[in-house]
Amino acid sequence: MPLTDTDDARLVHAAQQGDTDSLTAIFRTHYRGMRSVANQILGPGPDAEDACQDAAMAALGRIRGLRDPSAVRAWLHTIVRNNCRMRLRAQRTVVMEIKADLPAPEVDGPERVVDRDADRDWVRFALGRLSPAVRPVAVLRYFSDRHSYEQIATLCGIPVGTVRSRLSEARRQLAIILPGVHDERHGDAAALTAQRRAEAAAILAGTAPGASERWAPNLVVHWPAGHRTSGPAALRAAVEQDWRLVDVVAGPDVTVWETVSATWLLIETNGQVHEVRVVHR
Template identity: 25%
Template sequence: MEAKEAKETREQIMEEDLGLVERARQGDTEAFGVLIERHRDKARGIAERMTGDPHMADDIVQDALIRAFMHVGSLVDASRFLPWFHRIVRNQANMRLRRGGPYRKEKPLSAWDKTHAERVDWENLDSILGHLTRSASEAARTEHDPAEHLLRKELYETIRAVLHCLTRKERSIFVAYFFRQLSPDEIAAMHRMPVGSIYTYLHRSRRKLREEHVRISLGLLPEKEGMAMKRRRILDLPPWPAHATTAVSLIDRIGHLLAALGDPWDTAELMGLSGFAFRMKISNKTTFADGIYVYDWRMTIHSVLQTLGYQSSILCGQLAESPVPLLAAAERFPVVLPIEEALLPFIRKYIELGRPVLYFDTFATKPYVHEWALIYGYDDEAREVILTDLMKPEGKRISYDDLAENPLRFLVGIDGEAKAFVPARPSTANGTEAAAAERVERTERAIREAVRYSREGCEYRPMTGYLTYTSGLAAYDRWIGHLQSGHANRYGMGQLAFVYADTRRYAADYLRRVPLEGEAMRLALLASEAYEQAAASLAALSKDVPFIRSTELLTDELRAVCISRLTQAKEFETAAVGYLEKAICELEKEK
């Protein structure tokens, strides 16, 4: 009985740990703190056994905690948290011992066992490292104090493992330059290559070696069998017709993703239920288009998908020491490393299940700077992923290296069994009364949120003080103010007008179809007409300032026209919000 209770307790703790790890991966510091409090003692025990010094063990665990917190976002499998963390503790302990732990005793290489010396090819790095590894292993078995020899053995084995990440030619050039001390000119003559190519190879090799060393130190190196496996799979995406597209690429890609799962949604309904049909956000600095993207990505995307009947997993992060685009949206993401193993298992998992992965692409084709995309295939042989691009109907490819080095990392996978992929929208025509009531309730929530956002603005506030935004109806005033002061950015203006003209068109389309009745429906239709007029004014603005790459300044005459368009659009949208407020009052009366 006691054994059974102990087993149930262990299982409960493991389940709680998984939840804490998932929260920690998404930047929840409180969850990480709880997790560490549970397992700190065991980690300290590992460090103390390795060093024999309790004070050094405390320092090692502290260092390991910092590394684990910085890189927990790169951990793909939450169930592997403890082995991963213990590996970091061991690596930190080994580093301390190499620097000068209680067992440090230096010996010259000449004092090592020379039984294998006659078999060493001193021109071959593998042969040299193999000899040193064997010598260290032999010394560890025969000496009274083997710790230093074992550490050296591990070091040489690590060097050998790291060097195997290079191609044959990269390795040859790297060894010639760093170990044989040949000059780039000599290496170029030896390989019959331009000197510039040698520098390119050396730069590439340094980067690959650095990344490979980080993989090993964090325990992210794939199993040997996995390294040899080259896989490829490309999903067949269904056609995405022009009438279904929206300039809000997040909702556009979610719509295409759900269509690929056999659950096609009407884009107007997606725009209305998600709230993006009614949003507007303008930077307080100038008419940059970044406000379109600044909101709580994790909460918003999870909430939108949940509203549509889906659960999701999110993998996100920002690279250290890299300029991160859209910092106002990404600043709460955990700091991660440019390691492809931190992303590819996530992508392979969902592609193998037949589900594309929602991805934020910072390599979007011009005139876009960055946009949402779907990854729908991968190719290990070519080392590329296949993804959508707004300007390339045929799709495009980006390398695993570019994928890993994207400074803003955000991927979303749809969870659940395939049987769960059924339309989440209840139909009033053939559904139950409860289903119809649920649809009305969902519509009412969407309308209430549209009014709240218009009147109060976006709740999300960047932590970075110099990045501030105005949202809701007040965003029109901020936009007009930029034009009046002459501080408008023409390129950003083009994208803002293009996107918000499209959102208001979908707001009108959504409200025409809502499942309301009587006076509430009449008011919703009046709001729809007002949004249609606002969309027309913004579309005219988009025609005046098209979304194209241009450094041309806005003339005084053009700025005056733009101000007039925006003033008119605001008047119509203010009227639309007023009609929606009255519709809510009618719904409350009915209740």
């Protein structure tokens, strides 16, 4: 029996209070309609499925901001439609800036800006609760410009199929984690990014005398073309080259440096970088 608008509103209100079962019920009820929207735009296949999965992930991060709970069906369909259109634009090689798969708010007033930034802090905080294997893939997918499956696979050194399975696992974990951590104290994502940007600029310019404290003694660096080095000394020699910084994405135990010529993926444990993967842009 299909849900009425009243049923939808009741489930959304419960989900906004952190009820995981209600979130599950919402997606179970509306997923077929979401998939139908994606199929109409992208055609049946894995791209449509991925667009729906990413839309569900975005909705998890924004459910508390839904103003009209009875309109959840239209809201979900809008997120799917936007995701599909972004995919089509990306396929046409239009230059885009996708810092996250979160939908834009309807009104971008000061209170919505604060709310949106808080949600981004919330999602990044939740990423820190993911299992280590899936965390880098999720950070790249939702917060970096290297968000396609092929780009993530190349940067992480894993097959595309593994990227898909890890993202699926990340979504499954986040569906459980996000509602439970919404009211916890979150770090300031903007402050962390600024700190990591300053650190990256200093290290790449060779002007960070204490930078060695950030590198684990057993650091492994995977360079382009399969070259691999061990230890911080080899990294310090390499950064004497021209690695002009363009952008930085900072997540829990994962940092992405975008330079003019390459993307760097830094993976940390206990505050120290133990693995770096570098690919040409």
